[in-house]
Structures are given as structure tokens and as C-alpha cells.
Amino acid sequence: xxxxSLIALVVVMIYFAxxxxxxxxxxxxxxxxxxxxxxxxLSFGMTIVMIGGGSNVITGxxxxxxxxNLGLCAAVYASLLQSGQPDALAxxxxxxxxxxxxxxxxxxxxxLGILPLIATLxxxxxxxxxxLVLTQNTVIPATxxxxxxxxxxxxxxxxxxxxxxxxxxxxxxxGVEFTPFGLRLYAVGAYREAARAAGLYVNCYxxxxxxxxxxxxxxxxxxxxSLLNGSSTGSGAMLLSVxxxxxxxxxxxxxxxxxxxxxxLSVLFIGFLINGFQLTNVSSYWVNGVExxxxxxxxxxxxxxxxxxx
Amino acid sequence: MVTEFSSSxxxxxxxxxxxxxxxxxxxxxxxxxxxxxxxSVQAPGxxxxxxxxxxxxxxxxxxxxxxxxMTLVVSTGxxxxxxxxSIDIGSLVFVSLISSQHQLLVALLGAVLGALAxxxxxxxxxxxxxxxxxxxxxxxxxxxxxVQQLTTNGGQPIYLITGTLPxxxxxxxxxxxxxxxxxxxxxxxxxxxxxxxxxHTQFGRQVVALGARAGVAWYSGVRIRxxxxxxxxxxxxxxxxxxxxxxxxxxxxxxxxxxAYLLDAIGATFIGTTLHPLSRPSVAGTALGVLLLSIVTxxxxxxxxxFYWQQVARGILIFAVLAVSFLNRRVQT
Numbered sequence: 001x002x003x004x005s006l007i008a009l010v011v012v013m014i015y016f017a018x019x020x021x022x023x024x025x026x027x028x029x030x031x032x033x034x035x036x037x038x039x040x041x042l043s044f045g046m047t048i049v050m051i052g053g054g055s056n057v058i059t060g061x062x063x064x065x066x067x068x069n070l071g072l073c074a075a076v077y078a079s080l081l082q083s084g085q086p087d088a089l090a091x092x093x094x095x096x097x098x099x100x101x102x103x104x105x106x107x108x109x110x111x112l113g114i115l116p117l118i119a120t121l122x123x124x125x126x127x128x129x130x131x132l133v134l135t136q137n138t139v140i141p142a143t144x145x146x147x148x149x150x151x152x153x154x155x156x157x158x159x160x161x162x163x164x165x166x167x168x169x170x171x172x173x174x175g176v177e178f179t180p181f182g183l184r185l186y187a188v189g190a191y192r193e194a195a196r197a198a199g200l201y202v203n204c205y206x207x208x209x210x211x212x213x214x215x216x217x218x219x220x221x222x223x224x225x226s227l228l229n230g231s232s233t234g235s236g237a238m239l240l241s242v243x244x245x246x247x248x249x250x251x252x253x254x255x256x257x258x259x260x261x262x263x264x265l266s267v268l269f270i271g272f273l274i275n276g277f278q279l280t281n282v283s284s285y286w287v288n289g290v291e292x293x294x295x296x297x298x299x300x301x302x303x304x305x306x307x308x309x310x
Numbered sequence: 311m312v313t314e315f316s317s318s319x320x321x322x323x324x325x326x327x328x329x330x331x332x333x334x335x336x337x338x339x340x341x342x343x344x345x346x347x348x349x350s351v352q353a354p355g356x357x358x359x360x361x362x363x364x365x366x367x368x369x370x371x372x373x374x375x376x377x378x379x380m381t382l383v384v385s386t387g388x389x390x391x392x393x394x395x396s397i398d399i400g401s402l403v404f405v406s407l408i409s410s411q412h413q414l415l416v417a418l419l420g421a422v423l424g425a426l427a428x429x430x431x432x433x434x435x436x437x438x439x440x441x442x443x444x445x446x447x448x449x450x451x452x453x454x455x456x457v458q459q460l461t462t463n464g465g466q467p468i469y470l471i472t473g474t475l476p477x478x479x480x481x482x483x484x485x486x487x488x489x490x491x492x493x494x495x496x497x498x499x500x501x502x503x504x505x506x507x508x509x510h511t512q513f514g515r516q517v518v519a520l521g522a523r524a525g526v527a528w529y530s531g532v533r534i535r536x537x538x539x540x541x542x543x544x545x546x547x548x549x550x551x552x553x554x555x556x557x558x559x560x561x562x563x564x565x566x567x568x569x570a571y572l573l574d575a576i577g578a579t580f581i582g583t584t585l586h587p588l589s590r591p592s593v594a595g596t597a598l599g600v601l602l603l604s605i606v607t608x609x610x611x612x613x614x615x616x617f618y619w620q621q622v623a624r625g626i627l628i629f630a631v632l633a634v635s636f637l638n639r640r641v642q643t
Contacts, residue, residue: 064573108629114636118580121573122629129621136618240391240448247445285464289456296449300439 005251016276030158036271037165045216046246052209064120068127071235073221075134078142078231102214141230150226334638349609369604375552379545387521388443395454396546397568400425400553405563425550433539483558584635
């Protein structure tokens, strides 16, 4: 199945490479990386929460506040810059905002024991509200030397946004899949009681997963302000795409569990799909539907496969 | 003597604590009363009968209908993320049939069938293919978005021209019988219907059995696939009805407008679960949850708060209600 998903990814790439001449150009690949960066960083946060919370969707780990947290952080960042604050302070406070939202989720989930699905839903509402208060539902334009540098092209004519995305992916892959911390996070998610019996501070790991997710939102916010030259309204709409890419990533792993590598591949897959559609002049209205069919197909295939095996 | 005294003090303490915590189980009701009293004092015109009716029709009705379906689905241990799609497809079919001069009855039937198709698709995914409800309905939601974008040229609303509307069209959303708006009747009938269905029929008990222990339910002879299929179809149909009322009220079909109800419906359903000792969803709990959300929305508007601050207040209120009831449950166990 893992091989099958990779083959599907390659087949789609080859198809677009033949159908759209511009698709395989180096600049286009860099472009897709840049466009996928924001969704990707958010999806990393979602993946970490899902790893630590377990796979049961209703009682397991999920962070519905991620997309609105990004919106709030972007609003904080852009309005600070607009009011003439120095870049360093703005970046610091943006991270502070993302971190606080992560902490609020932690308090709700770990401290109060509220189901993650509704706890993060309530926090999502709070974030959305504060974002509206800050922006009055308008776009706050923002420019700064730092933002300009981010959007600038680095070596090989690729923008720094794309570099940051790849570097972050690398850091998260190593941090979650090749360290004791990551292994323990998986243990907590897979069987919480067993992890506790083995002597892990279970609550600590869950707390860290939500805080990291908040940090991801802050990083995503800075990338988004840099890409769009300001804050944007309606960032909450990204939530379901984030959920889909984190869940779709499952098929790229050998044991059908959420992994950062899988999420990275699925974000790129979706990015190339959208890009390929644009280049071959297919209406972008198809993108959501294809994503939906893809996820259903993948999950149906896995569950049928499981049934055949057992 | 001393030990006896202290032990009686302990049991006294424990009794007091259990009394407090059994009271706290009704956090939703307490919050509802508190908000109601606060708004009666603070918000001018809140207690006005016309405003109370306004709450029931404009804030309560649609969310209540949608949340009823969600309650049933969550009772089976699933979730329906595609309820917005059912609302939208119901509305889309209804408005297109009306605008192409079909009879009202045909349009109503078409809308229900359209929503039913969404529910049947979910039922197929969940009950036949065995896909987890979250992913299945998420897939449906995404496909539904594309379908709507493709059929409306990227999200162009369909407006109905007032002159050509069939008799009874506006009545559905805006008419009234003996002074009470028509949607209110639909909601009342639906709530009573769902209440009886969920809590007083064999079907309802099977739904709960499925949600509590699907395996045990299966061994006991409950046809779990059929039950869960029916639940998704019912949820879609009630959303389709909400879609009909929505399009009759605004005299248009606005693509992708149903999703606005999704998170509130989840919120109301799970706020309602705090009422139940085993934290199961119930029709009464959900109705209270919806009432709380709609009263807050309406009241904050009347107080004249900035719309943006209202969102914050709503979020914090939901958070507080959840915090108190979950903390209480944790203290009890």
C-alpha cells in the first residue's frame, strides 16, 4: 500500500510532466514548494497532535484551532509591523501568541480533561474572535526588511520560503521519527495506559504536542504574512485542508500511522496536483473534489485491505 | 469520640461535595439561566416577546434542526462533517427547481431527495465500505464543495425573482400560523420526533447500543450497519429540511453556506453531552446547547457589543461551560 501510494504520486507527476511542459521546470517545482509551505507547516503541527493523541477521531488528538491560530498570529504580526514596531519584537510577540494559544489548548485538554475535538473547537472560536477584533475583518498590509528577505529568492533562484519549508520538514522528520522523544510520543498516542505504566509523563508529551502545534501556527503566520504582504481574512477555511493532508499522509507510512514524512509527501502531492491542474487548464473547482475522492479511495482501499488480511 | 467526630465531618464534606457536583452536572442549565437573567437586565428589549420569537426563528431553528441530526450520529459514535453539504445540496436543488418554474411540492421533494443522496453516500462509505465516519464525511464535504463550485460557476449564488415565486414558497421561511412563525412548528415537531425516536423506540436503543459498544451490539443481534446507515441518511434529510427553510428565508441559494453550521452543531451536541451522567448526547441536551448558543448570539447583538467582540465572548463562554463540566466530572471520578 505504501508502495502503491508512492507509485500513484509518481504516476501523477509523470502525467503532468508530459501534459504540461512547464511542470518539470526547476522554477515550477520551487514555486510549488513555496505555495505549499504554509499548509505544510500547519499540517506538521496537526500531525504531531494526532501522533500524541492517538488515532480515535472523537476522543483522540486533533487541533481544530490551528488555522484560526495562524489567522490570529498573522493579525498580531501585521498590526505590530503596521504600528511601527521593530521586526524582532513583532516576531517575538507573534511566537508568544501562537504559544499562548497552544498553552490554552494544553490547559483545556490536559488540565481540564475536555475532549480535544471540542476543546480546540472552543479555542478556535476564541482565536477567530480575537483575530476579528484586531483586524476588523480587513486585510492589514505589512512590509518589513525581514519579510522582504523571506520572500526574496535565495540560492538557485528559490525563495527562502521554500527553503524554510524544506528545512522545517527536515527538522520535524528528524525530531519526531528519529529521536527518543518522537518514539515516546508515538507510545503515548498508541496506548496511553501502557505508556504511563512504562513510566512516561504522558501528560507532558500531550502538552508538548499542543504547544508545538501552536508554534507551527506562528511560523505559518510569518510565512503567510511574507507571502501575501499582510494578514488575510478567512484563514479558518484552511482547517479542513490541514486535517486532510495530515490524514492523507497516513498512506505513505508502512503501518498506516501519521508521520511527518507522510504529511510532507501528501502536502507536496496536493500542491503538485493544484499546480498541475493550473498548468493543464483544468478548472480549480475540481481540486477539492479530487482531494475528497483521493482520501476516500485511500481509506476505503486500506480498510478493505485490512479486511482481506484478517 | 474524636475519630467518630472527624469521620462524620468527612462524610458531611463528601456529601456536600457530591451535592455540589451533581448540581454542576447541570452547568448548561445554570449557564443558560445566568445568561438569560444577565441579558434580561443588560440588553434592552431582550425580554420583548417579538425578540424572543426572533431568537427562536432566526437563531435557534436552523441550528437546532442541523444539531438533531448530529446528535443521532454522535450517539452511534460517529460524526457528520458533511452536514453543510446536505444543507447546500438541499438548498441548491430546491432553488433550482423553483427558479425553473416547477411546482413547490416537486421542489420540496427534490430537495429532500438531493439531501438524501448525500446521506446515502455517507451511509455507503461508513456502513458498506467501513470507512471511519470522520474521514468518510470529510471526503463527502470536499466532494460536495467541488460539485457546488462546478454547478454554480465557481460559487455564484442563485437568486430567486420575487414575482415568479409559487404560492407558499415564502410561507415556509417567513409565514406564521396564529402569530407563531412557521419554522418554529417544523423545529418543534422535529425535536419531539427525534426525542421520541432517540429515547423511546427500539431504534433509539439500538443507536445507543451501537455507540456504547459496537461489538457487543453486533453480538446481541443489532444490525449495526443498517442502523448506522439509517442514522446518516436521517441526518442528511433533516439538514435538507434546514436547507429548504434557509433558502425560503433568504430567497436564494448561496453556495457553501451550510458549513457555517457545522462547528456550532458539534459544539451544541457536545455541550449537551455534559448533561448526561455517561456524557452521551441527548436530544434535550442538544436543544439546551443550541438554545444557549442562540441566546448568546442574539443577546450580545442587543447589548450593542461590537460584532467582533461577540465572537470572543461566545468562544470564552463555550470554553467556560465545557471547563466547569469536565473539571467536575474529573473530580467525581
